[in-house]
Amino acid sequence: MRCNVILPGTHDTDMVKSAVAGLTDDQLAEPAKANAMGKPEDVGNLLLYLSSDESRFLNSSDTLIDNGESI
Known part of the structure; x- marks a missing residue:
């Protein structure tokens, strides 16, 4: 396993768009200001990789997918 x-x-996503609706640039995080948000497909592609045989030796990993936002 x-x-x-x-x-x-x-x-x-729709949830993020509704959460930031009406906020000023001063209130937004940098990724939202720079329009550097990822797409749901980016997470889906990672999920496909993790569920494929290509990642068969990858176990107990935490994969951060945030376009460098947390650096």
Whole structure:
């Protein structure tokens, strides 16, 4: 059994759009200001990789997918 974790950052979803609606640039985090949010497909592609045989030796990993937002 393998157990890997996906840790998504700010992604362009309806939930995020509604959460930031009406906020000023001063209130937004940098990724939202720079329009540098990921797409849901980015997380989906990582999920496909993790569930494929290509990642068969990857186990107990925490994969941060946030376009460098947390650096």
